[in-house]
Amino acid sequence: MKKKILWIAVAFLLFAVVSPFQLTNEYLRSSDFDTVTVKQNDSVWNLARRYTENESRAEELQQAIIEVNGLNPDGSNLRVGQQLQVPVIRNTEGTQLAEK
Numbered sequence: 314m315k316k317k318i319l320w321i322a323v324a325f326l327l328f329a330v331v332s333p334f335q336l337t338n339e340y341l342r343s344s345d346f347d348t349v350t351v352k353q354n355d356s357v358w359n360l361a362r363r364y365t366e367n368e369s370r371a372e373e374l375q376q377a378i379i380e381v382n383g384l385n386p387d388g389s390n391l392r393v394g395q396q397l398q399v400p401v402i403r404n405t406e407g408t409q410l411a412e413k
Contacts (some may be wrong), residue, residue: 340376343401345403351397357379361378361398364399374399381397381398
């Protein structure tokens, strides 16, 4: 019984910590994704910068790519040839596109 209560408390704390970030990160609410294949010397930051030139948006996208793809918190477990889902949001000028 005590173990069950402990698990519920841990789950609640995780939800309380992660939930506010997800509410403010528009990329985590996106239902549109591009599939990107990781190339030599790619990083999550480089991939995020291909989709936006705005640095604060790139930081949000970097975190969303990590979250959506279940990567290490620092994105260090990328492998060449790995396919990642990159959330894409619509803006007033249309869909953001990566530089190919």
